[in-house]
Structures are given as structure tokens and as C-alpha cells.
Amino acid sequence: MTLLTRIAPQLIALAALIALVSVFFPGFLAVEFSGGRLVGPVIDVLKRSAPVALLSVGMTLVIATRGIDLSVGAIMAICGASAALAISSGLGLAPALLIALAAGALAGLWNGVLVAVVGIQPFVATLILMTMGRGVAQLITEGRILTFTDAGFGWLGSGVLLGMPVPTWIWVVTAAAVALVVRRTALGLLIEAVGVNRRASALAGVNATVLLIAVYVASGLCAALAGIVETADIRGADANNAGLWLELDAILAVVIGGNSLLGGRFSIIASILGALIIQTIGTGILLAGFPSEYNLVIKAGLVLIILILQSPRIAAEWSLWRDSHRVEPRQRSRI
Amino acid sequence: MLLSIRSLTKAFPGTRALDDVDFDVAAGEVHALLGENGAGKSTLIKCLTGAYQRDAGTIALDGARIDPRSTSQAQELGIGTVYQEVNLLPNLTVAQNLMFGREPRRFGLVDSRRTRVVAQAMLQQYGLDINVDRDLGTYSVAIQQIVAIARAVSLSGKVLILDEPTASLDRREVEMVFDVVRDLRDRGLGIVFVSHFLDQVFELTDRVTILRNGRKIVTETTSNLNRMSLIEHMLGRALEDAVSETHDHGKAAAPRMLQFDGIGRAGVIDPFDMTVGQGEVVGLAGLLGSGRTETAEMLFGLRQSQGGQARDVDGPLDLRNPRAAIGAGFGFAPEDRKTDGIVADLSVRQNIILGLQARRGWARPVPRAEQNRLADDYIRKLDIRTSDREKPIGELSGGNQQKAVLARWLAMNPRFLILDEPTRGIDVGAHAEILRLIEDLTAQGMSVLVISSEIDELVAVADRVIVLRDRRHVAELTGAEVTGDRIMRAIADEAAA
Numbered sequence: 153m154t155l156l157t158r159i160a161p162q163l164i165a166l167a168a169l170i171a172l173v174s175v176f177f178p179g180f181l182a183v184e185f186s187g188g189r190l191v192g193p194v195i196d197v198l199k200r201s202a203p204v205a206l207l208s209v210g211m212t213l214v215i216a217t218r219g220i221d222l223s224v225g226a227i228m229a230i231c232g233a234s235a236a237l238a239i240s241s242g243l244g245l246a247p248a249l250l251i252a253l254a255a256g257a258l259a260g261l262w263n264g265v266l267v268a269v270v271g272i273q274p275f276v277a278t279l280i281l282m283t284m285g286r287g288v289a290q291l292i293t294e295g296r297i298l299t300f301t302d303a304g305f306g307w308l309g310s311g312v313l314l315g316m317p318v319p320t321w322i323w324v325v326t327a328a329a330v331a332l333v334v335r336r337t338a339l340g341l342l343i344e345a346v347g348v349n350r351r352a353s354a355l356a357g358v359n360a361t362v363l364l365i366a367v368y369v370a371s372g373l374c375a376a377l378a379g380i381v382e383t384a385d386i387r388g389a390d391a392n393n394a395g396l397w398l399e400l401d402a403i404l405a406v407v408i409g410g411n412s413l414l415g416g417r418f419s420i421i422a423s424i425l426g427a428l429i430i431q432t433i434g435t436g437i438l439l440a441g442f443p444s445e446y447n448l449v450i451k452a453g454l455v456l457i458i459l460i461l462q463s464p465r466i467a468a469e470w471s472l473w474r475d476s477h478r479v480e481p482r483q484r485s486r487i
Numbered sequence: 488m489l490l491s492i493r494s495l496t497k498a499f500p501g502t503r504a505l506d507d508v509d510f511d512v513a514a515g516e517v518h519a520l521l522g523e524n525g526a527g528k529s530t531l532i533k534c535l536t537g538a539y540q541r542d543a544g545t546i547a548l549d550g551a552r553i554d555p556r557s558t559s560q561a562q563e564l565g566i567g568t569v570y571q572e573v574n575l576l577p578n579l580t581v582a583q584n585l586m587f588g589r590e591p592r593r594f595g596l597v598d599s600r601r602t603r604v605v606a607q608a609m610l611q612q613y614g615l616d617i618n619v620d621r622d623l624g625t626y627s628v629a630i631q632q633i634v635a636i637a638r639a640v641s642l643s644g645k646v647l648i649l650d651e652p653t654a655s656l657d658r659r660e661v662e663m664v665f666d667v668v669r670d671l672r673d674r675g676l677g678i679v680f681v682s683h684f685l686d687q688v689f690e691l692t693d694r695v696t697i698l699r700n701g702r703k704i705v706t707e708t709t710s711n712l713n714r715m716s717l718i719e720h721m722l723g724r725a726l727e728d729a730v731s732e733t734h735d736h737g738k739a740a741a742p743r744m745l746q747f748d749g750i751g752r753a754g755v756i757d758p759f760d761m762t763v764g765q766g767e768v769v770g771l772a773g774l775l776g777s778g779r780t781e782t783a784e785m786l787f788g789l790r791q792s793q794g795g796q797a798r799d800v801d802g803p804l805d806l807r808n809p810r811a812a813i814g815a816g817f818g819f820a821p822e823d824r825k826t827d828g829i830v831a832d833l834s835v836r837q838n839i840i841l842g843l844q845a846r847r848g849w850a851r852p853v854p855r856a857e858q859n860r861l862a863d864d865y866i867r868k869l870d871i872r873t874s875d876r877e878k879p880i881g882e883l884s885g886g887n888q889q890k891a892v893l894a895r896w897l898a899m900n901p902r903f904l905i906l907d908e909p910t911r912g913i914d915v916g917a918h919a920e921i922l923r924l925i926e927d928l929t930a931q932g933m934s935v936l937v938i939s940s941e942i943d944e945l946v947a948v949a950d951r952v953i954v955l956r957d958r959r960h961v962a963e964l965t966g967a968e969v970t971g972d973r974i975m976r977a978i979a980d981e982a983a984a
Contacts, residue, residue: 338844338852341833345841348832355789355827356895357813357845416832 155421162409162425165458169432176440189312193439195320201431202319203228203395206378207402208409208423209327210260210371213334215406217347217367218415219267219274224402226285227259227375228395232383233292236300245304253376259285260372264365282399289391299388309384319381323424326377330370331420340418343367347415401430408458429458488547489514489677490566490646495544497530500884504530506701508544512646512677517668519688519709520681522698523721523775523940525911528681531698532648536568537561548645567639571651575635577624582606584623585638609637613667629660633667640671647671648679653687665691683775685714697721715979718774722942722975744934745804745903747786749795756781758795759960761953763903763936766929770949771938772974778958779938780822783905786936787819788812813846818901820892822908822938824885828892831881835873835891836862838880842895865894870920886917893924904928905936910944922948942971954978 174180183192207224214221231252238248259281266277292298311318334340345353346360354360378398383389408426411418433451442450460466490512497505505527512518522528533539535546537555546553548564555561558568575584582603583590591601606619613633623631632652639647649668653661668691672678680692688695689709696706697720704720744765751758756778763769771779784790786797788806797804797815804815812819821827830838840858847853853861862876869890873883880891889909896904906925910918925935925948939945945952952969954962954977962977964970 336852337849338847339849341837341841341844341852342849345830345833345837349826349830352827352830353841353845355787355809355819355821356842357810358841359810359845363849 155419158410158419159422159425161462162422162429165408165461166425166429166432169429169436169454173432173436173440177436180436180439185315188315189317190315193435195317197428197431197435198320199317200435201427202323202381203378203398204401204405204430205323205424205427206326206374206381207371207398208405208427209323209330209420210367210374211399211402211406212409212411212418212420212423213330213343213367214274214371215403215411215413216343216415216418217364218350218413219364219367220278220403220413221263221368221371222275222278222399223259223263223281223285224371224375224378225395225397225399226282226289227256227372228379228382228398229289229389229391230259230285230292231256231376231379232394233289233298233389233391235305235380236298236383236389237292239302239305240298240300245302248302248305249380252380253373256372256374256376256379257369258372259375260369261365263372264368267368268361268364286391289389289394293389293391295391297388297390301387305384306387307384309381309386319385322377322381326374327420327424330374334420339363344416344418347418402427404455405430408455408462410462430455488512489549491547491550492531492535493545493547495531495534495546496542497534497539498542502885503701505534505541508698508701508703509706510696510703511706512679514675514677515672516693517672517678517680517691519692519695520679520698521683521688521695521717521721525700525908526698526721527701528698529650530701532568532650532679532681535561535648536566562639562642565643565645566648567643567646568648568650569632569635569639569652575623575631575638577631578622580620581610581617581623581626581634582619584634585609585619585641587638609641610634613637613670627660629656629663632656632660632664636664636667636671640676644676646677646679648681650681651683652680653682653684661687685717685774688717689714715975718975718979721774722940722978743800745797745799747795747797750785750792750797751795752781752785752790752793755790755958756785757959758793761960763934764950765902765934766932767951768925768929768935768937768949770945770952770969771936771955772942772945772952773955773978775940777955777978778960779955780907781958782955782960783819783821783907783936783938786812787817787905789819810845813842813899813901816902818842818896818899818904820889820896820904820906820909822911824888824892829880829888832879834877835866835871835880835883836876838891839865839894839898842899846899861898865891865897869894869924889921890917893921897928901933903934903936905938907938908940909937910939910941942974945969945974946971956980 170180180193183190183194211221211224234255235248235252238251239245263278263281266272266280267274308318308322313321334343342358342363345358346363350360379395382394405426406423407413408429409419409422411423433454434447437447437450488511492508492510495505495508495510508527508531510531520528520531530539534541537557537560540556548566553564555564555566576587579587585606586602590597591605592598593601603619610617610619615630615633617626617630623634636647652664656664668678682688692709694706695709695712695717697704697717699721742765743762745763747761749758749760759782771782773779781790785792786806788808788811797806805811806815809819830841836858839862840853844853859876865871866873866876871887871890871894873887880888883891909921922944925937929935937945937948946969949969952964952974953960954964954974956978964973964977
């Protein structure tokens with residue numbers, strides 16, 4: 153299967169969605185260049201999708217191993233709080249970022265060890281950190297919203313580089329780098345093998361334990377980046393709300409990307425398209441002028457439609473319908 | 488006849504699980520159904536209980552043809568089943584389990600008092616006086632087993648199928664269950680008893696039917712059989728019938744390559760010593776549960792040995808886990824290739840290079856051109872029937888999956904390859920090809936350990952055969968001693984080697 157046929161459903165869904173939003177808000181695709189930066193609703197989507205896009209990169213790897221990571225929202229809160237605390241207590245930007253990334257990696261290591269070594273179900277194992285993590289973040293910020301004024305850190309959330317928002321660059325580079333690494337090395341194959349059949353893979357000599365820990369660490373690092381971007385954007389760490397419910401959006405992005413929750417073959421690009429679809433829906437609903445109380449219902453409805461259209465059953469019906477229009481009419485009764 | 492099965496046939500892709508099998512159960516008899524793994528026992532039971540739909544043949548109960556489409560339908564018709572793993576709900580009470588789905592009701596609500604009374608009365612028929620209000624899970628497996636039997640009988644009441652009911656029971660508990668079974672027989676039920684404990688078969692059953700490779704071999708009154716003839720039928724070789732030998736047994740000059748001393752683990756396999764020569768084929772013979780697979784798992788680091796040591800000419804070997812064993816040049820193609828061998832969603836190519844890739848590490852991918860070459864090479868050499876190398880391996884037939892798993896190991900060029908039932912469930916043609924392949928590999932200096940239930944297969948390929956019984960290595964046959972006769976006698980413990 154070529155990449156294009158793999159991501160065709162997501163591309164079609166995204167295009168249809170953009171067309172739909174454009175009906176309600178004709179200027180949706182308009183982009184102008186002003187003050188050294190590109191401006192327009194689409195650019196806004198590309199910027200605001202950063203947290204979910206970043207999370208979905210790590211989540212794709214975890215789900216490919218037949219796992220799930222419910223703790224990424226909480227890890228975002230921890231990492232954002234750590235970075236904000238480090239910056240506001242006078243450490244430089246680089247140490248603050250390193251601390252945040254280390255916190256994310258450590259959180260991922262915790263999840264990975266629970267899943268791969270202790271053998272707890274991923275859902276339960278990451279639920280522990282989902283619950284605990286936000287508490288840890290609250291302890292770091294001592295229950296306050298920790299604000300800071302560091303311009304360099306703020307630039308990561310709201311700055312512009314070569315006309316594009318910095319958060320957009322961060323997720324594009326991260327997704328591209330991870331996608332390249334897993335496909336240019338054997339990591340992708342080994343992750344898929346462990347996801348489909350951990351026991352058979354281990355018997356073939358695959359170090360499934362280390363691989364499982366690694367994907368949770370990768371997910372933790374992605375969550376740390378997402379936490380940094382979000383904290384930088386609002387120039388403050390809000391332990392109660394940072395990344396709240398975003399783990400669910402990330403899982404949804406992976407699922408819209410056509411990746412099976414049962415593990416195995418995965419596509420990071422498709423998950424990224426899933427994240428863009430989710431953000432396009434969110435931004436589109438606002439631009440189309442629906443009262444904000446309609447947002448969640450419309451979003452859920454659109455996601456449902458996309459998932460139904462992608463379901464194997466619909467795909468089978470579609471290919472049947474297509475075939476039946478190719479063959480002789482009298483043969484059709486066979487079907 | 489209470490239950491009468493005629494010409495039952497059921498095929499799965501690549502294998503004929505049941506081929507024209509007749510099977511009768513009379514009212515008031517306990518009928519043993521025997522056979523090694525893959526003989527067709529469970530397929531027959533599943534056809535009987537509606538879990539599978541048969542391809543051909545008839546099933547008649549009380550003279551009327553039946554066609555159960557689901558286990559609940561089979562239950563209503565009168566065929567109940569109790570499995571080795573009690574399939575009741577341990578966190579409900581005994582009474583709730585017994586009456587589940589048909590609770591006595593009062594004003595539309597469950598009448599728990601009457602549930603209790605009915606359940607109590609039901610168990611008293613089995614001489615079981617226990618507190619039915621306690622959770623089922625708090626009782627011993629034997630009691631749970633009897634509760635399951637009571638439930639099955641009360642639901643169905645004509646034919647009771649017991650699938651390995653005693654596998655996890657101790658001697659006293661077995662007696663308890665047997666008393667219940669005998670009582671049910673005297674009450675006129677037809678009982679099908681599946682077990683691989685031959686002593687229990689002789690103790691409990693009236694007749695025996697033996698299946699092998701999906702065919703019925705024989706139905707006989709139990710008292711007309713002895714252990715030896717039973718094993719002969721199960722493993723498929725008459726003692727008199729000496730197979731003409733083409734294989735040159737005993738490469739006496741084979742330099743010793745591997746030596747295992749005192750490898751074993753309590754409750755798994757008694758400590759054993761074993762040597763393997765270069766280019767030698769060592770066979771492991773024994774009945775199901777004799778410790779054959781456990782021996783292989785010990786050697787491959789899947790189970791830890793308590794003490795003991797493995798060494799080659801250069802010194803001790805580390806067999807801590809499969810990765811370490813692979814590092815020592817070992818390979819292991821397990822018996823259950825679906826769960827332990829193939830990675831179903833990945834392509835034939837990816838399955839073949841998986842082991843090689845795992846050994847090289849993630850950072851050094853096997854170049855795609857090399858992958859294609861390896862895959863095409865083995866698809867051709869082993870004659871793996873697939874439309875192309877990118878087809879998901881799960882879509883191949885069993886024999887071709889097995890060949891692909893073999894290809895995975897051959898691509899890694901191990902010096903010692905362990906094959907657990909390499910020809911299980913694959914068609915005759917592929918069977919011969921795999922045996923020939925083993926010969927070729929050893930000619931190139933690879934050593935092979937073959938585990939097989941097929942005595943003829945071992946006689947055909949093995950230079951030396953180790954016989955296991957009751958989780959112990961009991962005999963070792965070398966060179967001219969490797970005959971079906973000797974192997975069979977050693978298994979049956981009759982004047983062993």
C-alpha cells in the first residue's frame with residue numbers, strides 16, 4: 153500500500169471538512185502576509201493543532217503496540233509546570249526546557265515500566281499517572297497559576313519563524329523526525345510486530361520489553377513538548393487546566409488516522425491528519441458562527457460521521473457497490 | 488444409540504480437521520475420546536456443541552437428526568459440556584451459577600430464597616452438601632467442576648461432554664468427580680470423556696474411540712485394550728509393522744557440539760542431561776504432557792532452569808531468555824504457530840526477516856533490497872505458496888505459515904534449531920518437504936531437535952531419540968535402536984530400551 157492510498161481517507165475527510173466550513177465561512181482558506189507573518193484561519197488551525205498533533209505522534213506509537221496512554225494530558229501539566237517554575241526561579245531557557253523534557257521522559261519511563269515490566273494493562277497503568285500527574289503538577293505550582301515573562305520561552309508559544317507560527321514548526325519537525333526515524337530504522341517494523349503478537353516477537357528475539365518502555369518514553373517526550381508549547385502560549389502554567397482532556401483528542405486523532413486500537417500497522421502522518429481534522433472542526437465551528445454551546449455536539453457529530461465513513465463495513469459495502477456497477481446486471485443478484 | 492455421528496467432516500484452510508468420522512455414544516456409557524493434539528477431538532466436540540458448523544455428515548440424538556447452531560441450542564437439545572477450565576462465574580454464588588439464566592422469579596424479580604432451595608436440592612443429588620450462598624470461586628476446583636456438571640446436566644440431561652475435566656485435580660478430587668460421573672452413567676446419561684490420562688481412561692470408561700489426524704482410528708471396548716495398543720493407535724503405528732528404513736541412524740562420528748547438564752525445573756521437567764552433535768537430529772518422543780515442549784522451552788530460555796548448565800566446546804552458554812539463546816545460535820519454531828510463531832498482520836517478507844532484524848538491532852535495518860531477496864529466496868526454496876511476499880502471513884494456510892516461520896530461523900543461520908511439532912496440522916505434501924528440509928539442513932552441519940507425536944516421523948529423521956514419560960527423560964535410543972517398536976515400548980514403559 154502506498155502512502156497516498158493509506159492516507160487518502162483522511163485527506164478526503166479533511167478536504168470535505170474544509171469545503172463544508174468554507175460554505176459557512178467563505179474566507180476560511182484566505183491567507184495573507186502581514187507584519188512578517190502569515191495570517192488566516194488555516195494558519196490558526198496549523199498553530200492551534202500543535203498540542204494534539206504532538207500528542208498524537210507519541211500516542212500513535214503507543215497504540216501501535218496495542219497500548220494506550222491516558223496520562224499525556226497530565227504529563228503536559230507536569231512538564232509545563234516544571235518549565236514555568238524553572239524559568240520563574242531564574243534558570244535559563246535551555247535548562248528549563250531540559251527539565252521539562254526530562255520530566256516527560258521520566259513520566260513515560262514510569263508508564264513503560266508499569267506496562268512492560270510489571271505487566272499492568274496499559275489502560276490502568278496510565279490511568280494511575282493520569283490521576284496522579286495533575287496532582288504532581290499542582291504540587292509544583294503550589295496550586296497557583298505560575299506566570300512568567302521570559303520572552304524566549306514565550307516565543308515558543310506565540311512567536312513566528314519564516315512567516316509560520318513557532319508551534320507549527322515544532323509539531324511539523326517533531327512529526328517528520330519521528331516518522332523518519334521509525335521508517336528509516338527497523339523501529340517501525342519491530343513496534344508493529346510487538347503490537348500484533350508480543351509473544352511471537354519475543355520468541356523471534358525482539359526485545360519487546362525495552363521496545364514497549366521506549367514507546368511510552370517517546371509518548372512522554374511528545375507530551376512534554378506539547379506542555380511546553382501550551383505553557384509558552386499562555387505564558388503561565390495552569391496545573392488544573394493544562395492539557396485537560398487532550399489525551400482523548402490525541403486518541404481520537406490516532407483513530408481518525410485509521411490506526412487500529414488493536415495495535416499493529418500504523419501511520420504517523422495519518423494521525424497528524426486526524427489532529428488537523430479535529431482542530432479544523434473546532435476552529436470551523438467557531439468561525440461558522442454557531443453559538444459556542446453547540447461546539448461539542450457538532451464536533452462529536454462530525455467525528456462520528458468520519459469514523460462511520462472509514463469503518464471497514466462501509467468500505468466493504470462501497471467496494472461491493474462499485475463492483476456491482478462494473479459487472480453485468482444479471483450477475484449482480486449473486487451479491 | 489443415544490448419540491450417533493456419521494461421516495462427520497470439517498475442513499479448515501490447509502487442513503482437514505475431521506475426515507469422515509463416525510462416533511456413537513450409548514445411554515449409560517462413558518465413552519473416552521482420545522488422540523494427540525490436532526487429532527480432531529476438540530473439533531469434533533465443537534461440531535457437536537454447535538460452536539463449529541460441520542461441512543458434511545449427520546448428527547442424530549435419540550434417532551432424530553439435529554443441527555445445533557450454537558452451544559445454547561445444543562444445550563437445549565440435550566448436549567451439555569464441561570471444560571477443563573470451569574467456565575462459570577467465580578464471583579457469583581454457587582446457587583446463582585447453577586440457576587443462571589433461569590432464576591425462579593417472584594413478581595418479576597429473582598426469588599433468591601427459592602434459587603437457594605432449588606440449587607441445594609440439585610447438588611444433593613450429587614452428594615454435595617455445601618453452602619450455596621458462598622461465591623463459587625471460594626471452593627476447590629473439584630467442587631467447581633461438579634457444580635459445572637450439575638448445571639450442564641440440569642440444562643441438558645442427555646449427553647454430557649467432559650473435556651479434560653481432571654487436568655487440574657489431585658487424586659482425591661479426581662475420585663470425587665469420577666463418583667459423580669459413574670452415578671450419572673447409571674442414571675442413563677451418555678458421557679463423552681476427553682482426557683490424556685490413560686490410567687483414568689482405563690479406570691472410568693466403557694468404550695474408547697481414538698482419533699488421529701482427523702480420522703477415526705478405532706472404537707473398542709476399553710477392557711479389550713491395553714496401554715500399549717492404546718498408544719499404538721494414538722501415535723499411529725502398529726508394532727509388527729516395521730517400517731523399512733532409509734535413514735542412516737547415528738552419525739556416530741558427529742562431533743559433540745552442545746552439552747546440557749542437569750537442566751530442569753521442579754514441577755515442569757525433571758533435571759536431564761543431553762548432548763547434541765554437530766549435524767545431528769535428536770528426536771523427543773512422548774505422549775502429550777510428558778514434558779517434550781517443556782524440555783524445548785528450557786533449552787531456549789523460555790523457562791528458567793533451576794541449576795544445571797549448558798555448554799559448547801568453547802565454554803558455558805547463557806540461556807537466560809530467548810534473546811540470549813538466539814545469541815548462542817539457537818532457534819525455536821514453537822508448536823502453536825498461530826500464537827507463538829507468526830505475526831499475523833505483517834507480510835510474509837516482514838515475518839521472514841523479523842528474527843534477523845531483531846538480532847541486528849533496530850538501528851541497522853536490513854536493506855529493503857536484501858529483505859526482498861531473502862523473502863523471495865525462501866519463498867522459492869521452501870515452496871511457500873503465497874501470491875506475493877507482501878501478503879499478510881495470516882492469510883496463508885497452516886503449512887505455508889510453518890514454512891515461513893522456518894524461513895525466519897533459516898535466515899538467521901542458527902547452529903541448533905528446535906522444532907516443536909514441525910508438521911502438525913499441515914498437509915501431506917508439505918509434511919514430506921519439511922522432513923526433507925531437516926535432512927538438508929543437517930547435511931550442512933546444523934543440529935536439529937525435533938519434537939513429534941508421530942513416531943514414524945522421528946524414525947524417519949532422527950539419529951537419536953530421547954523418550955519422555957511423566958515429565959522425565961526415561962530412555963535414549965541411538966542408531967539401530969531407533970525403531971518405532973522401541974520408541975513405543977519406551978513410551979508405554981514395557982521392557983524399555
